[in-house]
Amino acid sequence: MxxxxxxxxxxxxxxxxxxxxxxxxxxxxxxxxxxxxxxxxxxxxxxxxxxxxxxxxxxxxxxxxxxxxxxxxxxxxxxxxxxxxxxxxxxxxxxxxxxxxxxxxxxxxxxxxxxxxxxxxxxxxxxxxxxxxxxxxxxxxxxxxxxxxxxxxxxxxxxxxLSLLIAYMLVRHISRPLKTVTRQAHDIGERRFTIAPLPRTLELREVSEAMNRLSESVREMLERESEQIDRLRRQLLHDAITGALTRDAFIDRLSYSLEQDGESSYGIIALIRATDLAALNERRGHLHTNAVLSDLCQRLTAIADAHGEGYVGRLNGSDFALLLCGNVDEAWARERLSDNLSALAEQNSPVLRLPAALGTYHHGQSRTTLMSALDGALSMAETRPGQAIETCRHAEQAALYHSRAEWRSALVEAMEHGVLLGQYPVLDRQGSLLHHEAPARLNIKGEWRQAGTFMPWIARLRLHDSLDIRVIDTALETIHHHRQPLGINLSHAAITQPNVVIALQQRLSARPDSAPFLWIEVPESIARADLESFRYLCQSLAPFGCHLGMEHVGAAFRQLGDLRDLGLSYIKIDATLCRGVSHRPEQQTILRGMATLCHSLAIKAIAEGIDEDEDIETLFELGLDGVTGPAVSARADVASGR
Known part of the structure; x- marks a missing residue:
């Protein structure tokens, strides 16, 4: 009002x-x-x-x-x-x-x-x-x-x-400058901290000045809080010398990718070993060795950023890992990795060598088996002369088809027959359902296949828009019949294509009663890499009342203040920050600060990838609004008697 x-x-x-x-x-x-x-x-x-x-x-x-x-x-x-x-x-x-x-x-x-x-x-x-x-x-x-x-x-x-007539004349006189104040008050209520022009009316001018000061101070406070939280997050999860993820954080990220049923559940992983660091340290000094390791991490990070969603970790003093989630061209990854490692090795020749192992990963794969296979391939690369990159064949998944034409025909036919949406619960602190995460599955060769099986070929054949529209249709149809909230993921490429957004608008217009039950989320890499496309998506869907959010939020949390005007409903905090939180006091401090900052922006904070039941209560005590993951699904199954 x-x-x-x-x-x-x-x-x-x-x-x-x-x-x-x-x-x-x-x-x-x-x-x-x-x-x-x-x-x-x-x-x-x-x-x-x-x-x-x-x-x-x-x-x-x-x-x-x-x-x-x-x-x-x-x-x-x-x-x-x-x-x-x-x-x-x-x-x-x-x-x-x-x-x-x-x-x-x-x-x-x-x-x-x-x-x-x-x-x-x-x-x-x-x-x-x-x-x-x-x-x-x-x-x-x-x-x-x-x-x-x-x-x-x-x-x-x-x-x-007579009193109403006098009041009407008074309100009419002050309504124009008052509208400016009310608009600013509305903006602050919506967590948009704008600076309004000052009205001529003395009293309203004083109010507007005070609200401008409030808006500016809150903006500065949020920026300081987000910077402090980001600094604590980097201290906890990142190596102090190189800036890469620590071993525990990287392993948590990899485990979550192998467990989840979505676009991040497949991709490419590489292990890189910096050999003879002791000799390099003795010959050129400790500071130079640290600079070399930092340079290596920056080069790997550049590859991850060029891909979109990627992570770099330091597993020990000399071993580094690169995780590229989603559809990745293996030849592109090998070429970029070879160029960067060769350039760095030549700068520090002949002391430094950087052998590497490269392989793929997919949903359901054993992390221990995957890392053992990569470690074996890395050992083989060490024995080869020059700058060797060994392919880890054991980490590959058996192909269902062997040509682009076969894959295209199979995928088009599968999408024509319909999409199946999985259901993984997201619960609030009372145990009530916030929504079901609903990753897409396609019936290929008589079996419902998870995203890790077909999404690489969806990307290679550029069928993202067709799949996204099918997912949207299926989600709205399911909501219409069952009246339960569903959360769907839109692909990276589809968000940048206006036809998918237009199709989504048309379908939400046709079913306005189902829109409030639809939760749409995109990875944080979208906000970092293509903010304008994400802004266009948020602004296009704002009138329909559906929920918009970001998943895998970690490094982009510092940018959350810049996204406050987009109307985000929720964020899902990355599993690397949430797993094992009941045993990690430093992690609890970060999550408590993130939850507080989210609430100040009217955004729900949800923890993802929770695999321990005791972490659930800890997360709610820290102020988070929801949880999801294997432990949450198990609790929901017990509550429903399944």
Whole structure:
């Protein structure tokens, strides 16, 4: 609700309270006064009539009845009766005249006079003949109070209309500069810290200046917090000399890639060994050796950045690893690796050699087996002369087809027959479902294959847009029938193609009721490598109410402040930061800071790749909003009785 509407609402509420309260006080005060007057009248009339009867010379029942009837016939009484000592009526007169219909029945029920009867003793000398009870009619009181209420209500309506007219003129006068302030307030509420021009109105100018200072200070605070968190993350997960991931962090990243069912579940991995570091250190010094290792890490990082989603790790003093996730041309990776290693080795010849082993990995592969095969290939490369790169054949996955034409035909046919979406739960701290992660699977050769099997060929044949549209259609159809939130991944290439975004807009427009159940996420490498395409995606889908997020967030967390205006709903923090958190206090500090910063930007923080049940409670204690991973799936299965 806009500030102008809130101001109008406040004015109307205040007027209603003031005028309605005044009317209520006036009516209740009049009612109490009339009740008091009626009570006095009943008492006075009872005493006068009782005195008249007591002084009458003829005090037989006929005479008394005539006096009571004469008084009752004046029309001012509802009931006159003479009762004996035990309360039994001796003489009774009750009015049968209908009430005046000029007063509404609801008003009578609302007011409902409660006036006690007037009583007086009737005596014959010292003998008590009975007790006279007098109830005056309330018709005149109701009519008088109703007319008085109408007059007061009319005056209050006129006063309210005049007040609203004055308020309208006032609001109209200040609405223009106020809109600027309300827009800025709205931006701050949406975690967009803009600087607004200053209005001319003095009071609003002061407010705008204060909000500008607030916006700027919050922006600076978020930048400082994100920089501090990034610095702690690098201290914890990265080697101090080279900047590469530590062994534990890299192994966690590799394990998560082998476990997950998505586009990062396949790719290329390489091991590189810097030989004779002791001789290099002795000949050229410690600082030069560190510079060589840092140069090696920078070259490997450049290869990872050129690919998009990649990681560099230092496994020990001399061994480095390069992980390239998703579709990678092996010839390209070998060429880039060979060029960089050869150049660095030549600069430090003949002391330094950089043998390497190169292989592929895929979902479900044993990490131990993979690393053993790579280590064996690396040992063979060490025995070869020159700058050798040995291919690890053991790490390769058996091919289903052997030509591009066969793969294209199989993939097109599989997509025509439909896409199957997996379901891996993402739970909040109450154990409720946030959404299901839904990686795509295709039926190839009679079996539902996971993404690691067909995604390399989807990329080589440039079928990303077709697959993404099929995934979107299947997700919306599933949501329409089951009304459960689903999270889908869009491919790297498809996000840069407007036809996929347009197709997504058309489908969300056709099913607006399903849009709030759709969670769309992309890897953080999109935000780093192609921010404008990601911005276009977020802006295009913002009107539909679906959830947009980033997965594998680690290094890009420092850029989160730059993305606050995109309307991100959530991020999924990389498994290298989340795994084993219950045993790592330093990691807990980083995650607590990340969760706090996310909440300040109205973004949910979700931990991914959780494989230990005890980590789940720790993550929620640190302030995270959701968890996903093998341990979470197992907990969900137990809760559902499967």
């Amino acid at each position: 806009s500030l102008i509407k809130q101001l109008w609402l406040a004015i109307i509420v205040i007027l209603l309270i003031a005028l309605g309260g005044s009317l209520l006080v006036a009516v209740t005060g009049s009612r109490a006064y009339i009740e008091q007057e009626l009570e006095i009248k009943n008492t006075d009339n009872a005493n006068v009539l009782a005195q008249a009867i007591s002084n009458a010379p003829n005090q037989d029942l006929v005479g008394i009845e005539l006096m009571i009837s004469a008084q009752f016939d004046t029309g001012y009484y509802r009931k006159l009766q003479l009762v004996d000592g035990e309360g039994r009526p001796i003489i009774q007169r009750v009015s049968e005249v209908a009430e005046d219909h000029s007063v509404p029945g609801w008003f009578r029920q609302l007011i409902s006079f409660d006036v006690p009867s007037g009583t007086a003793a009737v005596q014959d000398g010292w003998t008590l003949l009975g007790t006279l009870e007098v109830d005056s009619t309330h018709a005149f009181a109701y009519q008088s109070l109703w007319q008085s209420t109408l007059r007061m209500a009319g005056w209050f309506v006129a006063a309210g209309a």
